[in-house]
Amino acid sequence: MVDWLRWGLVFTIPLLLLALYDFFQRRHTLWRNYPLLAHVRWIMEDLRPYARAYLVEGDLEGRPFNHQQRALVYARAKGQLDSHPFGTELDVYSDEYEWLAHSMAPNAQAPSEWRVDVGSRQCTRPYSASLLNISAMSFGSLSANAIMALNKGAAAGNFYHDTGEGGISRYHRSHGGDLVWEIGSGYFGCRTEDGAFDPDRFAESARGEQVKMVEIKLSQGAKPGHGGVLPGSKVTEEIAAARGVPVGSDCISPPAHSTFSTPIQMLEWAAQLRELSGGKPVGVKLCVGKPHEVFALMKAMHETGITLDYIVVDGAEGGTGAAPVEFSNRVGMPLREGLILMRNALVGSGLKPEVKLVAAGMVHSGAGMAMNFGLGADWCNAGRAFMFALGCVQSMKCHNDMCPTGVATQDATRQRGLVPMEKAERVARFQRHTLHSFREMIVAMGLDNPWQITPAHISERQNSAQSDSLDHIHRFLEPGQLLDSPESTPYAKAWAAARADTFAEAV
Numbered sequence: 001m002v003d004w005l006r007w008g009l010v011f012t013i014p015l016l017l018l019a020l021y022d023f024f025q026r027r028h029t030l031w032r033n034y035p036l037l038a039h040v041r042w043i044m045e046d047l048r049p050y051a052r053a054y055l056v057e058g059d060l061e062g063r064p065f066n067h068q069q070r071a072l073v074y075a076r077a078k079g080q081l082d083s084h085p086f087g088t089e090l091d092v093y094s095d096e097y098e099w100l101a102h103s104m105a106p107n108a109q110a111p112s113e114w115r116v117d118v119g120s121r122q123c124t125r126p127y128s129a130s131l132l133n134i135s136a137m138s139f140g141s142l143s144a145n146a147i148m149a150l151n152k153g154a155a156a157g158n159f160y161h162d163t164g165e166g167g168i169s170r171y172h173r174s175h176g177g178d179l180v181w182e183i184g185s186g187y188f189g190c191r192t193e194d195g196a197f198d199p200d201r202f203a204e205s206a207r208g209e210q211v212k213m214v215e216i217k218l219s220q221g222a223k224p225g226h227g228g229v230l231p232g233s234k235v236t237e238e239i240a241a242a243r244g245v246p247v248g249s250d251c252i253s254p255p256a257h258s259t260f261s262t263p264i265q266m267l268e269w270a271a272q273l274r275e276l277s278g279g280k281p282v283g284v285k286l287c288v289g290k291p292h293e294v295f296a297l298m299k300a301m302h303e304t305g306i307t308l309d310y311i312v313v314d315g316a317e318g319g320t321g322a323a324p325v326e327f328s329n330r331v332g333m334p335l336r337e338g339l340i341l342m343r344n345a346l347v348g349s350g351l352k353p354e355v356k357l358v359a360a361g362m363v364h365s366g367a368g369m370a371m372n373f374g375l376g377a378d379w380c381n382a383g384r385a386f387m388f389a390l391g392c393v394q395s396m397k398c399h400n401d402m403c404p405t406g407v408a409t410q411d412a413t414r415q416r417g418l419v420p421m422e423k424a425e426r427v428a429r430f431q432r433h434t435l436h437s438f439r440e441m442i443v444a445m446g447l448d449n450p451w452q453i454t455p456a457h458i459s460e461r462q463n464s465a466q467s468d469s470l471d472h473i474h475r476f477l478e479p480g481q482l483l484d485s486p487e488s489t490p491y492a493k494a495w496a497a498a499r500a501d502t503f504a505e506a507v
């Protein structure tokens, strides 16, 4: 047989077989009606995110993060030029525009770095936190190489790495970066065989030197109140070891914790965790839902005398490895409103000096950090921005193990491209350059430190003709105002409905 005929058959026979299969299969209408040709649709669906990002998307388009936001993180992570030519591309007269107030007398003498002391009087092992840290993301949703790069970056830059609810894996331990151990409703890494909390297993890991703080996960913005399942097929030996679950069986995080069902019980458990950890700070993380529940927590702190050391507020705009779209799109309070509510709850009940407030949700720049500080945050956490530093291209395939950059997959071949040593430098660089830009904002605002930023320093456009500062748009309570005169606040009804002994609304 001549060569060209042989090669022709090599290509056409498989295509012919595929066409025959398409024609007779019963699952896909399009395949039956348009054998072979219909596959183009599936190929285009797969390529859609890349075509959009590389060919169609403008600089200010693309969600969750637009091209300009991603490019900023990439540039800072790589140590490239991060300045912008010619002027802003934002429409400063659109109602999405907001800005910070600079001063006529910038403060060039502002310190070059700040840290936050975390740990109420009830802690014997307080922690000095950086102002920008890695938000909770588990081994399981992220790859082993990603976890190693994040942890090594955290060690190099002296900031913390939150484990996420999937337990502490050997990849978290390989480079010695500070860990915040997050405990979700699955109690991974500290559970009994039937999924209950195991105090002995908790104490064993929590007392380790690398664990600096403990975080109770109540909810996350992308899927508040939902819980989650890691299917048995994904529960590899390593994931099983980190989580303390059997290999190959479904790994379930129920929507609710089994250790508590009232605000008081939650605080008693937090106190137990603090003691078992050897006196380390204990905080909670949540996306705010019902305001009266937040106030119930404040009342419970007053009634028991047990204070949390910090509260992380995650916005509804927050990320996830996988979540039902209804939850991502329609459940939970956005960060801005959640942060203001929590700030008012803490300040209004006189607890803010003891309990630090943390903001998470789309943090990726110095300006974003400054806005959060202005609304009461003591520090910020970032999740997806650190994923960009690792090389994430926002292809949105984190949920199906097909991540092209090795960040959110357990597939060893896909992880190969992510070299932890190389990416750790980018993680540390992104954090350092973002803090540098944040400091430059403090200087421009003429302040001595970031905690001096107030809502009056942030303005927001309401329509093309009007704008106002946030202290005029939102209510910000005075210290103790909820205790002294709740009726003078917009929260009078929710405050009255809050009880320390139940999350239910008192009528």
Ligand SMILES: Cc1cc2nc3c(=O)[nH]c(=O)nc-3n(C[C@H](O)[C@H](O)[C@H](O)COP(=O)(O)O)c2cc1C
Pocket (backbone or CB within 6 Å): 135, 136, 137, 138, 141, 142, 163, 164, 165, 166, 182, 217, 219, 220, 221, 285, 314, 315, 317, 318, 319, 320, 321, 360, 361, 362, 363, 381, 382, 383, 384, 385, 398, 408
């Ligand atoms: C891949 C991925 C996994 C996450 N896993 C957790 C988790 O285990 N626990 C948690 O509290 N939040 C988790 N989150 C939410 C982040 O910690 C963070 O709160 C949220 O993404 C908002 O921050 P960002 O906008 O900077 O990403 C995850 C987010 C992502 C993107």
Ligand code: SF4
Pocket (backbone or CB within 6 Å): 387, 391, 392, 393, 394, 395, 396, 397, 398, 399, 402, 403, 404, 405, 406, 407, 408
């Ligand atoms: S590159 Fe990977 S981590 Fe980033 S969005 Fe795509 S799948 Fe998720």
